[in-house]
Amino acid sequence: MTLVDDRESRGERDGAGSRESDGRKGTGRGGPRAWAAHPLRAEFLRGIAPWTGAALLLVLGVLLACTSRRWQGGWGETAQELHTALVIAVPLAVAAGCWQGGRERRRGTEELWATAGRGPLVRLAASALPVAFWLAVGYLAAAAAAMVATWPYAQGDRPQLASLPAGAVAVGAAALAGHVAGRLVPARPFAPLPALAVYAGLAWAEYASTPWSYLSPSQQLGGTVVPVWWQPVAMAAWTGGLAAAAALVYAARRRYTALLPLAAALWAALLLVQNGPALWVHNTLADRQVCDTSVTPAVCVNARYAGMLPQVTGALSGLTGRLEGVRHLPARWADRPGGPRADEVELPMLTPMGWHQVRGRLVDPQQYAWEALAALQYGDCPDTQDPHRAAVDDAVEHYLAPSPFTDDFDARDARGSAADRAELKARLVARGHLKAMGEAQRRAWLSSYFATTRDCDAKGVPAL
Structure with a gap:
């Protein structure tokens, strides 16, 4: 009886060991179970992040639908309208990022997070990047819907897609910069304030005629012009570099690493300011x-x-x-x-x-x-x-x-x-x-x- 019990006990232990081994194989690096158990999965798929992207898509969808008479049917006009929509999308991204950034201190879990094995930069990225990602996806989804709506009515032009990646980068960068601001000032009433400041700056750039206006991601001269090939690259470097530098200054152990994205942002800003109207050229089809x-x-x-x-x-x-x-x-x-x-x-x-x-x-x-x-x-x-x-x-x-x-x-x-x-x-x-x-x-x-x-x-x- 004892012998049987020992065999059964060894069989149970062997089975348990086999299951543990199978589990380790399934959750290995790159396996599907690894992502299922990864902390970022909850941040990406649950919480505020997906809802911010859906909210931005809804807001832009309503705005584009209300103004469809002035853009639906012309590719240049559609591109211009999506560019102008950044005046709304970027401040909303700042507000959403700011709200997310103050989450841990409002919950009282900031000290608990500090005991985690990951560094402060990784913890900031785990909280900020899902919001930035979903907001960029929301903007691109609104742009795709506008393009589909224009397609049946287009009369001879061709789609103008060059500025869309730069717009998505600007939205994601705004969310990251807002997240840093939210970490610094976690109070709930603070979130709308940087959004209002950004909105005022973008609105001013739409009507001002100064070289600094060309630093605005929503600035465009009209539906008959297209950007030079490097303008979207410079704009993405300007907005993304600033946000990355702010995140590194706040959370990196070696803060001097912020100099690299900051230098890229300043170089891109210099190109944008110096070239001004030369950033946009007439659509050759319009001639x-x-x-x-x-x-x-x-x-x-x-x-x-x-x-x-x-x-x-x-x-x-x-x-x-x-x-x-x-x-x-x-x-x-x-x-x-x-x-x-x-x-x-x-x-x-x-x-x-x-x-x-x-x-x-x-x-x-x-x-x-x-x-x-x-x-x-x-x-x-x-x-x-x-x-x-x-x-x-x-x-x-x-x-x-x-x-x-x-x-x-x-x-x-x-x-x-x-x-x-x-x-x-x-x-x-x-x-x-x-x-x-x-x-x-x-x-x-x-x-x-x-x-x-x-x-x-x-x-x-x-x-x-």
């Missing part, structure tokens, strides 16, 4: 025109919106059809940076989005055609206030591309003073004369009319 030469004048749109050419041509089809055979017209309507060239008139602007176009569609084709005709009629000529010219211009406008508000203006003048009613009568007479002309006579008259508009000659306008 190209895509034209429909089957009509006169030809219709040209910026290549960034090449997909909108059929819509624009269709909106102007009534106008170009009535101008067929008319002489002394410019060669084309053009939509190029810096204004039209010789023998061109400016096409009504397709940007900023939300005015003439929303999500790749013209909002009001009739209004668009009327504004295109106004460029033909007046160009850069000053308003002469000549009553004869006003009546003739109104007749041409009413025949070629009437304003959507013409009937409202006529009704208002009919109820107005005697002078208003006299002007209305003169306009109606001029409209009737132009409409009553034969096709050949009207083309000849319109040719004479447009010959005077190019020279801003009010006295030479033919009578009606």
